[in-house]
Amino acid sequence: MSSNPAGDDEIRDPIREAHRLWEAHGWLEAANGMAMVTSIVRVHQLLLERVDAVLKPYDLTFARYEVLRLLAFASNGRVSMTRMGSLLQVHPTSVTSAVARLERQELVERLRRTTDRRVVLASITDHGREVVEAATVRLNEEVFEQPGLAPAEVLTATRLMTDLRAAAGD
Amino acid sequence: MSSNPAGDDEIRDPIREAHRLWEAHGWLEAANGMAMVTSIVRVHQLLLERVDAVLKPYDLTFARYEVLRLLAFASNGRVSMTRMGSLLQVHPTSVTSAVARLERQELVERLRRTTDRRVVLASITDHGREVVEAATVRLNEEVFEQPGLAPAEVLTATRLMTDLRAAAGD
DNA sequence: GATAGATGCTTGGACGTCCAGAGATGTCGA
DNA sequence: TCGACATCTCTGGACGTCCAAGCATCTATC
Numbered sequence: 001m002s003s004n005p006a007g008d009d010e011i012r013d014p015i016r017e018a019h020r021l022w023e024a025h026g027w028l029e030a031a032n033g034m035a036m037v038t039s040i041v042r043v044h045q046l047l048l049e050r051v052d053a054v055l056k057p058y059d060l061t062f063a064r065y066e067v068l069r070l071l072a073f074a075s076n077g078r079v080s081m082t083r084m085g086s087l088l089q090v091h092p093t094s095v096t097s098a099v100a101r102l103e104r105q106e107l108v109e110r111l112r113r114t115t116d117r118r119v120v121l122a123s124i125t126d127h128g129r130e131v132v133e134a135a136t137v138r139l140n141e142e143v144f145e146q147p148g149l150a151p152a153e154v155l156t157a158t159r160l161m162t163d164l165r166a167a168a169g170d
Numbered sequence: 171m172s173s174n175p176a177g178d179d180e181i182r183d184p185i186r187e188a189h190r191l192w193e194a195h196g197w198l199e200a201a202n203g204m205a206m207v208t209s210i211v212r213v214h215q216l217l218l219e220r221v222d223a224v225l226k227p228y229d230l231t232f233a234r235y236e237v238l239r240l241l242a243f244a245s246n247g248r249v250s251m252t253r254m255g256s257l258l259q260v261h262p263t264s265v266t267s268a269v270a271r272l273e274r275q276e277l278v279e280r281l282r283r284t285t286d287r288r289v290v291l292a293s294i295t296d297h298g299r300e301v302v303e304a305a306t307v308r309l310n311e312e313v314f315e316q317p318g319l320a321p322a323e324v325l326t327a328t329r330l331m332t333d334l335r336a337a338a339g340d
Numbered sequence: 341g342a343t344a345g346a347t348g349c350t351t352g353g354a355c356g357t358c359c360a361g362a363g364a365t366g367t368c369g370a
Numbered sequence: 371t372c373g374a375c376a377t378c379t380c381t382g383g384a385c386g387t388c389c390a391a392g393c394a395t396c397t398a399t400c
Contacts, residue, residue, distance in 0.1 A: 030311075031314075034314040037221070037317060041214060044210055045259070047338070051207070061386075063386060090386095092350085096350060116395080118395045119348065143207065145200045147203035147334075149334060154203060156330065157330045157334075158209050162183075164213045164318045164319060165212055167318030231356075233356060234356095251379065252377085260358095261357065262378080265379095267355080267356070286378085288364065289378065
């Protein structure tokens, strides 16, 4: 179809291309917002790829890592399911799912609060503590200390994301 | 445990709290990066919530919307599966999954390229075009024109996300 | 105390994403 | 022509997220 020597329809950056098409269709007021949203979606995907690659040797995903990290921080290493969902800002069923897998991996135990037997407490095991500490060291080294932006820009990006969260009622 | 009158362990912003804990554990070099990554993950979640809410009346998700939008832009309304995965930057199986659902909804048809019968072309139907144009109008109005930041900040955020994508080899 | 409503958690199902592997088709060199 | 290899797509399964619905337990009201 094309005479482009590097292949047909070479597109450098799909997001830039989408922005161009939005403007070409007259959606001028929306083009920049579309580009921002699409960029965030893509960055999210790339960052999670990096994070999950680091966590893979520990047989963890980011979702389960966050649960373990939260429990390791908690006093007594115990937090109720509902409270975890609230702190991690995920739905109760996601907590159920994550804790179920962590329990199978023997990184977490389930306990029932005696004063209110409806409440399930997730409790990190000694092995869970070892795993989460090792995983945190690696995550810090390989992702969080090298997030892909200069230190000042990291702060700017964080501030903008915080504003976006606030605008969405977070 | 706590004497906080508004309940125990009131936490305003889980991300700020995580940042504090990271510093308290001496992970100073990683704390800002952790906060940025966590913020992006959260913003992604909130934005997709907004987008999916707008698309719900059209029985679309963002993933399927992107496929439809791409097809509507393409000449003849046709694109091969592999090329869609490349342009949308998702795995081939995600394209298969999205096109399968769109086909059931009669928004897309599958054709086979005669000159190379390995290639499947997704082709948008007239009904698909109607749906995607209507959905685009709503998305522009309700999300992309009101992304939650001032216009200048939208540009800054987009630039930072673009730099992050470049750093990740996008 | 008994019953109605609230709360905490789980289950089952739909969808999206990724991986591993398989099947069909094309291409290239012996 | 034939066989080896590459390419395109799909299937099946694991995991995460969300929704709707259900069960167990607690609380409040009479």
